[in-house]
Amino acid sequence: MDVYLPIAAVSVDVFVLLGLGAAVGFLSGVFGVGGGFLLTPFLIFIGIPPAVAVASSANQLVGASVSGVIAHWRRGNVDFHMGAVLLIGGFAGSAFGVWVFSLLRRLGQVELTVSVAYVVLLGTLGALMLVESTRAMLRRNRAGAGRRKLHQHMWIHGLPLKMRFRRSKLYISAIVPTGLGFVVGILSAIMGIGGGFVMVPAMIYMLGMPTAVVPGTSLLQIIFVAANVTVLQAAGNGTVDALLALLLLIGGVVGAQLGSRFGSRLRGEQLRALLAIMVLVVAAKLARDLGVRPEDLYSVVPVGSE
Amino acid sequence: MRRRVILLLLVAGLALAAGTGRARAQALVADLTSHLVAITTGFTGTSVVLFGATDGIGDVIVVVRGPERDMTVRRKSKVAEVWINTRQVTFQGVPSFYSIAASKPLDDIAPPAVRQLHQIGLENLRLTTEAALSPKETEEFRSALVRNEARAALYPPGVGQVSFLGDRLFRTDIHFPANVPTGTYLVQVFLVRDKAVVSGQTTPLVVSEIGLDAEIHDFADRLALAYGLTAVALAALVGWLASLPFRNA
Numbered sequence: 405m406d407v408y409l410p411i412a413a414v415s416v417d418v419f420v421l422l423g424l425g426a427a428v429g430f431l432s433g434v435f436g437v438g439g440g441f442l443l444t445p446f447l448i449f450i451g452i453p454p455a456v457a458v459a460s461s462a463n464q465l466v467g468a469s470v471s472g473v474i475a476h477w478r479r480g481n482v483d484f485h486m487g488a489v490l491l492i493g494g495f496a497g498s499a500f501g502v503w504v505f506s507l508l509r510r511l512g513q514v515e516l517t518v519s520v521a522y523v524v525l526l527g528t529l530g531a532l533m534l535v536e537s538t539r540a541m542l543r544r545n546r547a548g549a550g551r552r553k554l555h556q557h558m559w560i561h562g563l564p565l566k567m568r569f570r571r572s573k574l575y576i577s578a579i580v581p582t583g584l585g586f587v588v589g590i591l592s593a594i595m596g597i598g599g600g601f602v603m604v605p606a607m608i609y610m611l612g613m614p615t616a617v618v619p620g621t622s623l624l625q626i627i628f629v630a631a632n633v634t635v636l637q638a639a640g641n642g643t644v645d646a647l648l649a650l651l652l653l654i655g656g657v658v659g660a661q662l663g664s665r666f667g668s669r670l671r672g673e674q675l676r677a678l679l680a681i682m683v684l685v686v687a688a689k690l691a692r693d694l695g696v697r698p699e700d701l702y703s704v705v706p707v708g709s710e
Numbered sequence: 711m712r713r714r715v716i717l718l719l720l721v722a723g724l725a726l727a728a729g730t731g732r733a734r735a736q737a738l739v740a741d742l743t744s745h746l747v748a749i750t751t752g753f754t755g756t757s758v759v760l761f762g763a764t765d766g767i768g769d770v771i772v773v774v775r776g777p778e779r780d781m782t783v784r785r786k787s788k789v790a791e792v793w794i795n796t797r798q799v800t801f802q803g804v805p806s807f808y809s810i811a812a813s814k815p816l817d818d819i820a821p822p823a824v825r826q827l828h829q830i831g832l833e834n835l836r837l838t839t840e841a842a843l844s845p846k847e848t849e850e851f852r853s854a855l856v857r858n859e860a861r862a863a864l865y866p867p868g869v870g871q872v873s874f875l876g877d878r879l880f881r882t883d884i885h886f887p888a889n890v891p892t893g894t895y896l897v898q899v900f901l902v903r904d905k906a907v908v909s910g911q912t913t914p915l916v917v918s919e920i921g922l923d924a925e926i927h928d929f930a931d932r933l934a935l936a937y938g939l940t941a942v943a944l945a946a947l948v949g950w951l952a953s954l955p956f957r958n959a
Contacts (some may be wrong), residue, residue, distance in 0.1 A: 408753040408888070415754050415888040463941050470949030471858040517792055530820040585875060631942045639936025642930055646941040647923075653945060657923075657952030694792045700861075701787070702854030707800060 412456045414557035418651060420450060420492040425655025427465070432468050433475065433658070433663020434670075435619060435679045437600030440465055441522065441686060443652070444544035444597070450525035456645050459637035463649035464656060465630035467600050469656040471622045481526075482570035483617050484651050486581060487624040493582035494629050497589020502636065518595055519690055525591070529605050533680035536609070572613045572621075585625065592633060598626035599684055608676070615672035619664070623680060648661025717892045718873040737765045737909035745913075747886055748920040755888045758915065761881040764901055768908070769812065769819045769953050770872045771830055773910040774915075776807025776864070777893030783858075799841045799851045806891040808832065808859075811870030811882045819902050828900060828907060832856050832865060863887040892917050 411446035550595035795924025
C-alpha cells in the first residue's frame with residue numbers, strides 16, 4: 405500500500421516505512437543509540453530526498469527516544485542529573501555545529517564531509533569497543549567473578565568543578581560531561597543524527613558510567629537534541645515531513661519497547677560487542693562507497709534544495 | 711472516465727460537423743479531460759487524456775512541460791582514491807517535467823529546424839547556463855542533466871502516441887509518475903502540415919496536493935516554526951502513548 409508523503413513529495417510503501425521504523429526502534433531500545441546513522445542512509449536509499457531524510461529522522465527520533473526513556477526510567481536506569489549536564493553542552497554544540505554546516509555548504513562538500521566523518525568516527529569507535537568488549541568477555545570466562553574496579557582513573561578525573569552523580573555512582577568534574585555534550589552536539593548538527601553511537605561509548609569509557617544507566621541517559625539527551633534539530637530544520641529549511649516521521653514512529657515505538665526488554669537480558673560486554681560489530685559494518689560500507697566509481701559521475705539537484 | 715472521453719469526442723465531432731465555418735477560423739481545438747492533477751495521500755501517478763480536433767488532415771505533436779526551476783549538475787572525479795564532486799554547473803529554467811507525443815515519428819513530421827524553434831524533443835530544450843564552459847563540456851553537463859531527469863521518470867523516454875480517430879479527431883494519454891512535481895504545467899499542441907507548424911494551442915494544467923497532504927504542506931510553509939513544534943509534540947505524544955501498554959511489564 406503506497407502513501408504519498410507531503411514534504412518529501414514521493415510515494416512510498418507504508419509497510420516498508422513501518423518495518424524500517426520497527427528495526428531501527430529495536431536497535432535504539434537495545435543499545436540506547438537513536439539509530440539515525442542507519443535510518444537516514446536507508447531513507448535516502450528508498451528515494452526520500454536527503455535533506456528531508458535527515459530532518460524527518462530527527463523528528464522520529466524524538467518520539468522513539470521518549471518511548472525508550474520511559475521504558476528505562478521504569479527500571480530506574482536514567483540519570484537525570486547527568487542528562488541535564490550533558491544537555492547544556494549539547495545545545496551549545498549544536499548551535500556551533502549548525503554554523504559549521506552552513507560553512508561546508510558554501511564550500512559544496514557537505515556530502516563528502518559527512519561520509520568521511522562517519523567512516524572515521526564509526527571505524528575508530530567500533531574498533532575500540534570491539535577490542536574492549538572481547539577482552540572483557542575473555543576475562544570473565546577465565547577469571548570468573550573477580551572483584552573489579554568500578555572505573556579507571558584518568559587525567560580527566562583531576563579536573564575542577566567536581567559534581568556528584570548519585571545514579572551513576574560517580575564524583576567527577578562537570579567539565580567532562582559538558583564537553584562531551586558539546587562535541588556530540590556538533591556531530592548531530594553536521595551529520596543529522598542524535599549522536600547516541602558516540603555518546604554511549606564515551607559514557608562508558610570516558611565518564612565511567614555503569615553500563616545499565618547508559619542507554620536511558622543517552623536517550624534522554626537525544627530527545628532534546630533531536631527536538632532542537634527538528635524545530636531548526638522545520639523553521640529554517642522546511643524539510644521536516646511529519647507524516648513520514650509518524651509512520652516510522654508507529655513501527656519504531658513498538659520496536660523500542662521490545663528492544664529495551666531484550667537489551668536488559670544481555671550482559672554489558674555482549675551488548676557492547678554487538679553494537680561495535682554493527683557500527684563497524686556501517687563504517688565499512690560507507691568507506692567502500694567512497695572509493696567505488698559511481699554509476700553516473702554526474703548528479704543533479706534543484707538549486708536551494710540541500 | 712472512458713465514457714466521458716467518448717462523449718466529449720462525440721460533442722467535439724458534432725461541433726465540427728455543424729459549424730465548419732467556425733472550425734476553419736480555428737485550425738486546432740484541444741482540451742484535457744481534467745485541468746487538475748490532484749495529489750492525495752494515496753497518489754501513485756495518474757493519466758490525463760488530451761483530445762481535440764483539427765480542421766483537416768495534418769499531424770499533431772503534444773509537448774507537456776512542468777514548471778521551470780534552476781538545477782545544479784555536479785561531476786565527481788577521483789581524488790586520492792575517493793570520488794569527490796569537483797565541478798558544478800547550474801542550468802536556468804529547466805522544466806521539472808517534459809514529455810512528448812506525436813501522431814507519427816518526429817523525423818517524418820517536422821524537420822530539425824522546426825523542432826528546434828518550438829523546443830520539440832529533449833535534444834531541443836533550451837537550457838541556459840552562466841558557467842564559462844567549452845561547448846563540449848556544456849553538452850556533457852547538459853546530457854547528464856537530461857539523463858538524470860529521465861532516470862527519475864520526470865523526462866519519460868521516447869515519443870508517446872497521438873492517435874487519430876478518422877482524419878480530424880485525435881487523442882493522447884499524458885502519464886504523470888508518482889513523484890511528479892507540483893505547479894502549473896503547460897500542455898502545448900502543435901498542428902503540423904507539410905513540415906511546418908500551422909497552428910498551436912497551449913493549455914494549462916495544475917498539479918497540486920489535495921486534502922491532508924495539502925494541509926500539511928500549507929501548514930509547514932506558512933507557519934514553519936509552529937509546524938516544527940507541532941511535529942515534535944506529536945512525536946513525543948506517540949512515543950508516550952506507545953509505552954503505555956508496556957507499563958506493567
